[in-house]
Amino acid sequence: xxxxxxxILSSFLSMSSVEVGKHLxxxxxxxxxxxxxxxxxxxxxxxLLAIAFTGTRNLQRVPGKLQNFMEFILExxxxxxxxxxxxxxxxxxxxxxxxxxxxxxxxxxxGALIPWKLIILPEGELAAPTNDINTTVALSLLTSxxxxxxGLNKNGLSYFLRYVxxxxxxxxxxxxxxxxxxxxxxxxLFGNILADELVVSVFxxxxxxxxxxxxxxxxxxxxxxxxxxxxxxxxxxxxxALEGHGDH
Numbered sequence: 001x002x003x004x005x006x007x008i009l010s011s012f013l014s015m016s017s018v019e020v021g022k023h024l025x026x027x028x029x030x031x032x033x034x035x036x037x038x039x040x041x042x043x044x045x046x047x048l049l050a051i052a053f054t055g056t057r058n059l060q061r062v063p064g065k066l067q068n069f070m071e072f073i074l075e076x077x078x079x080x081x082x083x084x085x086x087x088x089x090x091x092x093x094x095x096x097x098x099x100x101x102x103x104x105x106x107x108x109x110x111g112a113l114i115p116w117k118l119i120i121l122p123e124g125e126l127a128a129p130t131n132d133i134n135t136t137v138a139l140s141l142l143t144s145x146x147x148x149x150x151g152l153n154k155n156g157l158s159y160f161l162r163y164v165x166x167x168x169x170x171x172x173x174x175x176x177x178x179x180x181x182x183x184x185x186x187x188x189l190f191g192n193i194l195a196d197e198l199v200v201s202v203f204x205x206x207x208x209x210x211x212x213x214x215x216x217x218x219x220x221x222x223x224x225x226x227x228x229x230x231x232x233x234x235x236x237x238x239x240x241a242l243e244g245h246g247d248h
């Protein structure tokens with residue numbers, strides 16, 4: 001069992017070498033930075049910050065269209081966190097769940113709606129951040145750290161009693177589950193976004209722009225669903241960790 005867990009961890013860490021297409025790299029000293037992830041991530045972050053600032057800088061008692069939209073997004077994210085984490089615990093984790101959802105949604109839409117591969121660069125090509133396995137692995141590891149912190153912060157070391165419940169026989173399976181959670185989160189998001197972006201790019205190169213529109217619309221909805229799945233599962237894992245040994 002120990003060797004199996006080590007093998008899974010080794011394969012998980014080696015996924016950073018998975019690539020499709022020619023990536024844009026920046027060399028800083030002895031380190032290589034994925035340039036396309038850095039550039040497009042900051043574009044997505046800048047757009048999200050601009051929308052948030054514009055929509056909340058002048059709040060009115062009778063909201064306008066933009067304020068209504070912002071309040072709808074907030075209520076939607078509150079529902080995700082409240083349903084998965086619980087009414088008494090969700091407020092602390094709402095910023096994390098909201099950030100994960102909005103960043104993944106913005107990154108996915110950037111890949112679904114913008115044909116980055118048509119932008120010619122001297123070297124490499126631009127792509128959605130979630131088209132890179134390093135991004136999805138980092139996001140999934142953040143969720144793993146979040147639910148470990150949630151469980152330990154609330155229950156202390158008694159949090160680890162969950163590994164031997166309802167019977168110690170399940171200890172290997174419960175340990176293995178902590179490796180498979182980030183693995184499934186990262187591969188699900190990476191695979192879906194990569195496939196959608198490749199399909200849109202191929203159609204755009206082969207046929208006029210109006211033909212790929214149905215595929216782009218389908219990718220738009222699929223990207224939204226992937227952001228919802230990732231954030232919902234993240235909240236569910238945190239909620240499960242908060243249940244703890246004492247609540248069973």
